[in-house]
Amino acid sequence: MDAAHDIALEQIELKNPDLENKDEVAEQVGVGAVIFHDLKNDRTNSFDFNLEEVVQFEGETKLYVQYTNARIQTILERYGKEVDSSKVESLTDDLAWQLVKQLNNYPGAIRLAGEKYEPSILARNVLRLAQIFNKYYANIRILEDDDLLESRIALIQAVVIVIEDALSLLGIAAPKKM
Numbered sequence: 001m002d003a004a005h006d007i008a009l010e011q012i013e014l015k016n017p018d019l020e021n022k023d024e025v026a027e028q029v030g031v032g033a034v035i036f037h038d039l040k041n042d043r044t045n046s047f048d049f050n051l052e053e054v055v056q057f058e059g060e061t062k063l064y065v066q067y068t069n070a071r072i073q074t075i076l077e078r079y080g081k082e083v084d085s086s087k088v089e090s091l092t093d094d095l096a097w098q099l100v101k102q103l104n105n106y107p108g109a110i111r112l113a114g115e116k117y118e119p120s121i122l123a124r125n126v127l128r129l130a131q132i133f134n135k136y137y138a139n140i141r142i143l144e145d146d147d148l149l150e151s152r153i154a155l156i157q158a159v160v161i162v163i164e165d166a167l168s169l170l171g172i173a174a175p176k177k178m
Contacts, residue, residue: 065126
């Protein structure tokens, strides 16, 4: 776990050298990365383990999910206030609805993961949510001041709630800044 911490600290130094509690975040990130890598794989299958790959911000890693969470937290902090979740209904773009559909899949993923004793179902679900959000983030100006601003904020509030809940169920911390 010390090696995971050290690699995570290097990644954090590259991404956010001014982060105040780097060592604490590196511990959460490093340990969580190893746990997530194990949990995202079907427990009945064997898989290769490469620590360098596990502690990366890109790809199917926990860091990718945690970094997505931190990115959303930063956007919400910039916006500065919560909005009514029912505002999501006014969004009509395809990427927003992909997010809504993935959010809708979450309760079923929890249920199925529990029924099958298979945490990989939940891990893959939250990973997919992070992937869709990052596509949304790359294509939509979330903080653009228009009639849909509060709707977009409501949507990403829902995304961050699900990411944090899923990581918590998997026993993984979700730092608000990375």
